[in-house]
Amino acid sequence: MHLDAKIPSGPLAEKWDKHRFELKLVNPANKRKYNIIVVGSGLAGGSAAASLGELGYYVKNFCIQDSPRRAHSIAAQGGINAAKNYQNDGDSIWRLFYDTIKGGDFRAREANVYRLAQVSNHIIDHCVAQGIPFAREYGGLLANRSFGGAQVSRTFYARGQTGQQLLLGAYSSLMRQVAAGQVTMFPRREMLDIVVINGQTRGIVVRNLITGEIESHGADAVVLCTGGYANVFYLSTNAMASNVSATFRAYKKGAFFANPCYTQIHPTCIPVHGTYQSKLTLMSESLRNDGRVWVPKTPGDKRPPNQIPESERDYYLEEKYPSFGNLVPRDVASRNAKTQCDMGKGVGETGFAVYLDFADAIKRDGKEVIEQKYGNLLQMYEKITASNPYEEPMMIYPASHYVMGGLWVDYNLMSNLDGLFVMGEANFSDHGANRLGASALMQGLADGYFVIPYTVGGYLAGTSRPEITTDHPAFTEATRYVTERTRKLLSINGKRTVDDFHRELGHILWEYCGMSRNDDGLLKAKTLIQELREEFWENAVVPGSSEDFNQSLERAGRVADFLEFAELLVMDAFERKESCGGHFNEAYQTEEHEAMRDDENFCHVAAWEYKGDDTDPELHKESLVFENIELTQRSYK
Amino acid sequence: MTKNINITLKVWRQKGPHVKGGFETYHASNISTDMSLLEMIDVVNEQLTLDGKDPIAFDHDCREGICGMCGAVINGRSHGPEKGTTICQLHMRHFSNGETIVIEPWRAKAFPVVKDLVVDRGAFDQVILAGGYISVNTGGAPDANSIPIAQEIAELAMDAAACIGCGACVAACPNASAMLFTGAKISQLALLPQGKPEAVNRALAMVNKMDELYFGNCSNERECEAECPKEISISNIARLNREFVKAGLVSVVK
Numbered sequence: 097m098h099l100d101a102k103i104p105s106g107p108l109a110e111k112w113d114k115h116r117f118e119l120k121l122v123n124p125a126n127k128r129k130y131n132i133i134v135v136g137s138g139l140a141g142g143s144a145a146a147s148l149g150e151l152g153y154y155v156k157n158f159c160i161q162d163s164p165r166r167a168h169s170i171a172a173q174g175g176i177n178a179a180k181n182y183q184n185d186g187d188s189i190w191r192l193f194y195d196t197i198k199g200g201d202f203r204a205r206e207a208n209v210y211r212l213a214q215v216s217n218h219i220i221d222h223c224v225a226q227g228i229p230f231a232r233e234y235g236g237l238l239a240n241r242s243f244g245g246a247q248v249s250r251t252f253y254a255r256g257q258t259g260q261q262l263l264l265g266a267y268s269s270l271m272r273q274v275a276a277g278q279v280t281m282f283p284r285r286e287m288l289d290i291v292v293i294n295g296q297t298r299g300i301v302v303r304n305l306i307t308g309e310i311e312s313h314g315a316d317a318v319v320l321c322t323g324g325y326a327n328v329f330y331l332s333t334n335a336m337a338s339n340v341s342a343t344f345r346a347y348k349k350g351a352f353f354a355n356p357c358y359t360q361i362h363p364t365c366i367p368v369h370g371t372y373q374s375k376l377t378l379m380s381e382s383l384r385n386d387g388r389v390w391v392p393k394t395p396g397d398k399r400p401p402n403q404i405p406e407s408e409r410d411y412y413l414e415e416k417y418p419s420f421g422n423l424v425p426r427d428v429a430s431r432n433a434k435t436q437c438d439m440g441k442g443v444g445e446t447g448f449a450v451y452l453d454f455a456d457a458i459k460r461d462g463k464e465v466i467e468q469k470y471g472n473l474l475q476m477y478e479k480i481t482a483s484n485p486y487e488e489p490m491m492i493y494p495a496s497h498y499v500m501g502g503l504w505v506d507y508n509l510m511s512n513l514d515g516l517f518v519m520g521e522a523n524f525s526d527h528g529a530n531r532l533g534a535s536a537l538m539q540g541l542a543d544g545y546f547v548i549p550y551t552v553g554g555y556l557a558g559t560s561r562p563e564i565t566t567d568h569p570a571f572t573e574a575t576r577y578v579t580e581r582t583r584k585l586l587s588i589n590g591k592r593t594v595d596d597f598h599r600e601l602g603h604i605l606w607e608y609c610g611m612s613r614n615d616d617g618l619l620k621a622k623t624l625i626q627e628l629r630e631e632f633w634e635n636a637v638v639p640g641s642s643e644d645f646n647q648s649l650e651r652a653g654r655v656a657d658f659l660e661f662a663e664l665l666v667m668d669a670f671e672r673k674e675s676c677g678g679h680f681n682e683a684y685q686t687e688e689h690e691a692m693r694d695d696e697n698f699c700h701v702a703a704w705e706y707k708g709d710d711t712d713p714e715l716h717k718e719s720l721v722f723e724n725i726e727l728t729q730r731s732y733k
Numbered sequence: 734m735t736k737n738i739n740i741t742l743k744v745w746r747q748k749g750p751h752v753k754g755g756f757e758t759y760h761a762s763n764i765s766t767d768m769s770l771l772e773m774i775d776v777v778n779e780q781l782t783l784d785g786k787d788p789i790a791f792d793h794d795c796r797e798g799i800c801g802m803c804g805a806v807i808n809g810r811s812h813g814p815e816k817g818t819t820i821c822q823l824h825m826r827h828f829s830n831g832e833t834i835v836i837e838p839w840r841a842k843a844f845p846v847v848k849d850l851v852v853d854r855g856a857f858d859q860v861i862l863a864g865g866y867i868s869v870n871t872g873g874a875p876d877a878n879s880i881p882i883a884q885e886i887a888e889l890a891m892d893a894a895a896c897i898g899c900g901a902c903v904a905a906c907p908n909a910s911a912m913l914f915t916g917a918k919i920s921q922l923a924l925l926p927q928g929k930p931e932a933v934n935r936a937l938a939m940v941n942k943m944d945e946l947y948f949g950n951c952s953n954e955r956e957c958e959a960e961c962p963k964e965i966s967i968s969n970i971a972r973l974n975r976e977f978v979k980a981g982l983v984s985v986v987k
Contacts, residue, residue, distance in 0.1 A: 147871040162792065163858050165898055166800045182878060218872070225874035227867045227927045229891040236881030254891060260799055261894060268866035275862040283855070306847060335794040369735075370765055374772050375796045476798065479815075479822050545871045593782050595775070639782050645749075645848040647790055648782065 099352075099703055099718040102506040103207040108724050109189075112211045115507070119554030127152035130556055133300055133315040135287045135342055137164030139259070139537055140520025141321030142266035143544025149273030151549055156313055157270065158282045158302060160337050165267045168323060168335040169540060172259025173380035173473065174243060175251035176223075176537040178216040183240055187248040189213045194725060196535060199245040199425050200500070200528020201677035201693065202727045203358070203701075205720060207507060208525050215546040216538050220252055222545060226265040230254050241469075242385055243533035245425040245732075251534040256380055256473040262537055266544070285311070286650065287342045288578040290318060290349050290516065293570045296561055297516035301574040303582075305650060308643040310575050312566035317515045317552055320346060321544070324499040324521035326359065328658045328665065329610070330602020332496035333365060333378040339654040340661045343503050343522050351511040352703035352716060354504035354524035356661070357669035360531055360678045361611050362497030363429035366480055367449040371599075376495040377480060379452070380473055381533040384422040386457035386466065387490070389413050389429070391450050395440030401451055401489050412436055420732040427530045427678050427691070428732060430494035434611050435689065437493075444491045453489035494611060498536060500527040500678065501668075504703040504718075508551035509543060512703075514559065517552060519543035524701065529677025582642045585652045590635030594652045597632050601625065601655070601662055609666050614682045618670040622663060629659040664704060664713060671715060674698045686729070695727050737763045738830040742777065744789055745837040750845045750853075756835075766826035770813065771796060771803060773825055774836075790849040796821040798962065801897030804904070805850045806837040811901035811960040819899065819962040839900050841909035842947040854900050856946045857914060863942035864935040865918040867927050886924055893921040895963045902957035902965075908949025913957040915939050916973035917965050923976050933984050936976040 104115040122130070130153050134145040137159040145157040159167060181187040192213040197204055220238070224230065230252050231239040240249040254261040273279040284305040291299040291312070299314040325340035326332040347353045364379045392399070393410045412432060414421045424432075433450050436442060443449050454474075458466055463486060467474070474485045481491070502524040503511050509525070510517050520540040527535060608621035632655070640646040675684040675691035676698070684692045693699075701718040739762040747754025761777050768776070771793050778788035794802040798819040805820055807813035813823045828834060836850065844852040894917070902913040919936055922928030928935075944950075951970055958967040 143871075150870045161794060161800070161802060162854055163898070165858075166794060166802050168795060168800070170801075171795045171797055171799050180877070218874075220877045221874040222869070222871055224877040224880065225867065225869045225927055227890075227922050227925050229887050229894050229921065229925065230877075231891075232882055232884045232887045234884050236883050237878050254894075257799065257895065260897075261891075264894065268861065269869075269871075271858065271862040272866045272868060274858075281858070335800060336796060337794050369767055372765060372768055372772055372776060374769075374775055377797050475817075476822070479798075479818065479824070482824070482826060549871065591783070593779050595779060637782055639785070640787060645790055645851065648788060 097716055099504070099512070099716055100506065101205060101718060102508060103205065104507065108206060108210050111207050112214055116550055119550055120557035122553045122557045124152055128154065130154065131156065131315040132317050132319060132552065133158070133313060134319045134321060135300065136167065136321035136323060136520070136522070137270065138167035138169035138321060138323060138520060139263055139266060139540030140544045141319070142167065142263065142270050143541050144319055144321060144519060144548045145279050146266060146269035146273050147545050147549045148552065149276065149278030152278070155273070155279040156282060156315065157279055158285045158287060160284070160286050160305070162283055164270055164281060164283065165264060167263060168338050169263045169537070170260045171335065172537055173256045173378065174382040175241065175253035175258045175534040176219070176262060177243070177250050177534040178220045178252060178538065179213055179250060180217055180220060182238060183249045185248045187250050191248065192216060192250065195246050196526070196532060197528065197725060198730060199532035200530050201691065201730055202528065202695070202722065203676050203720065204526055204528035206722060206724055211547070212526050212539060212542050215542045218546055219538060219541045223262060223265055226269060228254065228261045228265045241382055242423060244381055244384065244423045244429065245532040247420070251382070253382065256382070256470060259537060262541065266541070287322070288345060289574040290346050291570050291574050292349055292513060293564060293568060294562070296514045296559070298561070298564055299566065299571065301571065301578055303578070306645050308641070308646065310579055312571040312575060314564055314566050314571070316556055316561055317517060319517040319519060319548060319552070320503065320522050321520045322522045324502065325658070325661065326496045326499050328601070328662055329496035329605050330598050331368065331373065331376050333362060333376050336375065339657065341654050341657045343518070344657045344661050346503060346511070346516060348706050349513070350706065351513050351516055352504040352705050353501070353664060354701050354703045355501040355668065356665040356704070357672060357679050358500035358529045358677060359496060360426060360498040360500060361430045361494045363426055363433055363494050364452060364492045365495035365497070366477065367444060367446065367491055367493040377476065378495070378497060379477060379490065379492060381426070383452060383470060383473060386469070387422065387452040387454050388456060389422050389450055389452055391436045391441040391443060401443070410441065417732045424732045425530055425532060430611055431680060433494055449491040449493045451489035452492045454485060455489070458486065498531055500524065500529060500531055504701065508554065509547055510551065510555060515555065517548060519548060529679055582649065582653070585638050585649060585656065586642060588633060588636045588638060590637050592635050592637065594636055594638060594648065594655050597628060597636060598655045598658065600628055601658060604628070605662060605665070609669055612680050612682055613669050615670065618666050621666045625659065625662045625666065632656065632659055667713070668702055668704065671702065672698060690730070735765055735767050737765055738825065738828065740764060740828060740831070741833040743833060743835045746789070746849050747846050749848060754846065764825050766824065768825045769796070770807070770820045770823045770825065790851050792851050793821055798822040799897060801899040804839060804899045804901055806839065806904060808835050811905040812962050817962055817964045839904035841903045843909060843911070844900060844903065852900070854898070856948070857898050857900065857911070859946055860911060860915055860939055860942050861918065864931070864938035867922060868931060880926055882925060890921045890924040893917040893924070893965065893969050896965050897963055899962060901960050901962060903948065905956040905960035906949065907954055907956070908952060910951050911943050911948040912951040912970045912973060913961065913965055913967065915943050916969035919976055920969040920972040923972065932976060933980040936973065936980040937984060940973070940977050
C-alpha cells in the first residue's frame with residue numbers, strides 16, 4: 097500500500113498558500129449543516145473546537161475530565177516558540193523550520209514543519225488578542241527566552257505556566273462558542289471506539305464516566321486530539337488520566353500508528369524516590385537558561401555539593417557541547433545524564449541524579465531576578481523535595497515526558513481513514529524523532545487554530561456522505577464490543593491490582609526500551625510484555641460495577657490498552673536499525689556516543705497496520721524526501 | 734529526612750448525589766513522609782481493592798498542582814494546612830505519626846457530590862461561559878506587539894490569571910461564594926487593554942450568572958484568599974466590585 101502524504105507541489109514556502117487556495121470551501125450557509133466531533137479539549141482539541149464553532153460548524157467536544165480547562169496541556173511550563181524575530185537576533189521562519197527539522201534528527205516531513213513555522217507567528221498574535229498575559233519587557237513589548245536546540249531567543253512565556261495560560265485562552269474561546277450554541281460540551285466522557293461506515297469515519301462510542309452509560313455520537317468528521325502515550329512507562333510527567341486508548345482503538349479500526357518508538361525522555365525532572373510514587377514532575381527546560389548542569393568529577397564522590405570545589409566538578413554539557421552548552425536538545429541532554437550516572441558519577445541517595453545549579457546565576461543577576469523568572473518552578477521543587485534550590489543545587493534526572501509517535505496523518509492532518517483527523521501529540525507529524533522544547537504548544541495550537549479549519553472544510557466539500565443515524569449497525573456493533581470488553585474486565589476477579597500491572601509494564605519499558613535500547617533487550621521486552629498481558633487477563637482485580645462512577649474500571653481499560661500497545665512500541669524500536677533522536681539503539685552510535693542515523697535505509701516514517709489480535713501488524717513505509725535541506729550528522733558542539 | 738508514619742483516616746463516603754453519606758475510618762501504616770496526600774490515598778485504595786471493598790473516589794489528574802482537578806477539605810481546611818498548596822502537592826511530612834486526618838469533599842450547594850470526594854464543579858464553566866472571554870475569532874488579530882502593555886499591568890493580570898478553578902475558595906467561604914474565582918477572571922480581562930471593550934457586559938453577566946447558580950455573596954471573611962492554592966489576592970474581588978458598580982452606571986443594557 098502506498099501512503100500518500102498529499103504534500104502540495106511547488107516551492108516549500110508557497111505550498112501552504114497554494115494548498116489553501118486549492119482546498120474546496122464550504123459556504124457559510126452550508127457549514128451549519130455539518131457536525132464535527134472533536135475528542136479532547138487540550139491545546140489542539142480546544143482550539144479546534146473553538147475555531148470550527150466560530151466558522152459555523154456544529155461541534156461536539158468530548159473530554160475525560162470534569163471540565164475542558166483541565167486537559168494536560170495545562171501543565172506545560174516553559175513556553176511557546178514563534179519565528180517573530182522580535183529580539184533581532186537572526187530568527188526567521190526558515191530558521192525555526194530548520195531548527196525543528198534538525199532537532200527532530202531529520203525524521204519529519206519538510207512541508208509540515210515549514211507550515212508549522214509559518215503559522216507560529218499568527219498563534220502569538222491570536223493568543224495576545226485573547227488576553228493571555230505573556231511576560232513583557234519594561235517598555236511593554238513581549239519578552240522572550242531561549243530553549244534547547246536553538247541559538248536564538250524565540251520562546252514566548254507566561255512565567256512557568258505558559259501551557260496553563262494558552263489552554264485557558266483556548267478554553268475561553270471554546271466557552272464563548274458553547275454560549276453561542278455552536279459547540280456542545282460532553283465532559284467526563286471517555287472515547288472507547290470510533291465508528292467507520294463505508295470507509296468513512298462517522299462517529300464515536302463513549303462511556304459516560306458518571307453513569308457508566310455507553311453513548312453513540314454520529315458526525316460528518318471526527319477529530320482526535322487525545323494526547324500522547326508517555327504513561328505507557330507508568331512513571332512519566334503526564335497526568336494520571338493521559339492514555340493511549342483513543343488512538344489505539346482507532347488503530348484497531350484501521351488507522352495506521354506511526355513511529356511509536358519515538359518517545360521523549362525529558363532531561364530535567366525530579367528524580368524517582370520511592371516505589372509508591374505515582375508520577376514524576378518536570379522541571380521546565382527554561383531552567384537550563386540559567387542553571388548549570390554538573391556532577392562530581394570523581395565517581396562515587398558522596399560529599400554534599402557545596403563541599404565539592406569548582407575544580408572537582410564536571411560541567412559535562414558545557415564541556416562537550418561548547419556552542420549550545422546546557423541548552424542542547426532534550427535527547428542529547430538525557431543521554432548524557434544517563435552516561436554520567438552509569439559511570440558512577442550520579443548524585444543523591446540513589447545515584448540516579450545530576451545537579452542543576454543556580455548559584456552562578458544568583459551571584460550574577462541576584463535572587464530577585466531568578467525568582468521572577470522561575471519562582472513557581474523553584475517553589476514546586478522545594479515543596480516536593482523539601483530542599484531549597486536557592487541554597488543548594490537542584491537534583492534532576494530524565495523521565496518519560498512526551499511522545500513524537502502517534503497516528504499517521506497526511507498533510508491535511510487526516511489519517512488513512514477518511515474523515516478521521518488527528519492533531520496535537522496524538523498524531524506523529526511534526527517533531528520527527530525528537531521534539532524541541534516549546535514546540536508542543538506551538539504544534540497543538542497550529543493544528544487547531546490554523547490548519548484544521550481549512551482542511552476539514554476541504555474534506556467535507558470534497559466528499560459525499562450518506563445520511564446516517566446512531567441506529568446504524570456499525571454503532572450497535574461498536575457498543576456491543578465495548579460493553580463486552582467492560583464486562584470482561586470486571587469479571588477477571590484476580591488477586592493483583594491494575595496499578596501493580598501498570599507499574600511492572602513501566603519497569604519493563606524503562607529498562608529495555610527507554611533512553612537506550614538494544615536488540616536482545618527489545619526481544620526480551622516483547623516476551624515479558626506478552627506474559628504480563630496474559631497474566632493481566634487472568635489475575636487482575638477490577639472492583640465495582642459498570643453502571644457507576646468507577647475509576648478502577650477506567651484505569652483497567654487504559655492499562656489493558658497499554659499492555660497491547662507496548663508490544664507495538666517495542667516492535668517498532670526493534671525494526672528501526674539505526675539511532676535517531678529519542679530512539680537510541682546502542683549498536684548504532686558514533687565514536688562520541690551520539691545517535692547514528694542510517695539515511696539510506698531508514699529515512700522513512702514507519703506506519704503500522706493492525707492485522708488482528710493474533711497476527712503481527714504490517715509495516716508500511718512513507719519515504720521522507722528532503723528537497724530543501726541537506727541531511728547531516730546533528731552537531732551541537 | 735524521609736521516615737515512615739502511621740495515620741488514621743476519617744474519609745467521607747457517599748455513593749451518589751442523592752444518597753446519604755458518612756465518615757468511614759481507615760488505618761494507613763508505614764506511610765513514607767515523601768508521599769503526597771493523594772499517593773497515600775492510592776496506597777489505601779490498593780488495599781481496599783485487594784480486600785474486595787470499594788476504593789475511595791477522588792478527582793485528580795496532573796498531580797503537580799496546576800490542573801485544578803483535585804481538592805478536598807483536610808482537617809477542616811481546603812487543600813489542608815499548607816499555604817499555597819493543592820492536595821496533590823501536600824506531602825505527608827506535614828503530618829505526624831499517629832495523627833488522625835479528616836478528609837471531606839467540597840461542600841457547597843453549587844457543587845453537588847458525585848461520589849465520595851468527587852463533586853460537580855460544572856457551575857464554574859457556566860460562570861465563564863457567561864462572559865469570561867474576549868470575543869475574538871481566530872485569524873485577523875493584529876501583530877502581537879502592536880498593543881504595548883506595561884509590565885506591571887501584565888504581571889497583575891497574570892497574578893489573577895493563575896487561578897486553577899479548583900473550587901477551594903467556594904469550599905472555604907461560609908457563604909460558598911465564588912467571588913474570588915469570578916473576580917480573578919474579571920480582573921485579568923479588565924486590566925488588559927484587549928479586555929476593556931467588553932468589560933461592562935462581562936461584569937454584569939458573570940456576576941448575575943454566579944447568583945443564579947446558588948453561589949453566595951461575599952461578606953469579607955477572606956477565607957478564600959487564605960486557602961487559595963495559587964494565593965489569588967482578595968483585591969481581585971474589590972476590582973470585581975468596582976467593575977460591577979461601574980457597569981451598573983454605564984451599561985446601556987438594563
